[in-house]
Amino acid sequence: MTRTAEQTKGRAGRLTRLMPAGPSTAARTPFVLLVVLLLAGGLISLLLLNSALNEGSFKLSKLKRETTELTDEQQALQRDVDSYSQPDALERRARQLGMVPGGNPAFLNPDGTVRGVPERATAGPSPAVAPTPEANAATTAPAEPSPAAPSPTATSTTPPPTSPGR
Numbered sequence: 001m002t003r004t005a006e007q008t009k010g011r012a013g014r015l016t017r018l019m020p021a022g023p024s025t026a027a028r029t030p031f032v033l034l035v036v037l038l039l040a041g042g043l044i045s046l047l048l049l050n051s052a053l054n055e056g057s058f059k060l061s062k063l064k065r066e067t068t069e070l071t072d073e074q075q076a077l078q079r080d081v082d083s084y085s086q087p088d089a090l091e092r093r094a095r096q097l098g099m100v101p102g103g104n105p106a107f108l109n110p111d112g113t114v115r116g117v118p119e120r121a122t123a124g125p126s127p128a129v130a131p132t133p134e135a136n137a138a139t140t141a142p143a144e145p146s147p148a149a150p151s152p153t154a155t156s157t158t159p160p161p162t163s164p165g166r
Contacts, residue, residue, distance in 0.1 A: 100122065100123040102121045103118070103120060105118065106118035
């Protein structure tokens with residue numbers, strides 16, 4: 001038995017000479033590769049996330065700018081509507097179209113009877129707008145209808161002027 005123990009010592013001795021004397025690096029290599037891959041993956045994912053956030057930020061600033069421009073445009077349009085809705089502007093435009101202020105209105109009751117006496121609208125002098133030839137022709141319309149058959153609307157032989165593009 002001493003011989004086999006010596007042979008084992010000899011074989012073990014030779015095998016120990018073939019193996020490196022320091023700690024094994026084979027177990028460290030997969031761990032180091034795993035750490036490097038995790039760090040590289042994290043860095044790439046952070047770069048992608050940062051790019052996506054920057055893109056969203058650019059879109060947000062563009063949308064804010066468009067919102068500001070549209071708000072300004074909406075306010076300008078609202079100012080235009082308000083200026084056209086003023087009573088003097090409405091009266092001026094109505095006179096340009098040949099309209100005249102109405103007289104006393106008449107109302108129909110639910111049973112079909114008329115309450116009030118309707119009057120024909122007549123064009124009076126306008127201090128703001130000089131009368132046009134169309135407005136003068138409208139005032140020289142045929143005689144008023146008889147009071148037995150009152151007309152709630154004024155009729156004219158000349159059609160009212162139309163504005164271009166409308």
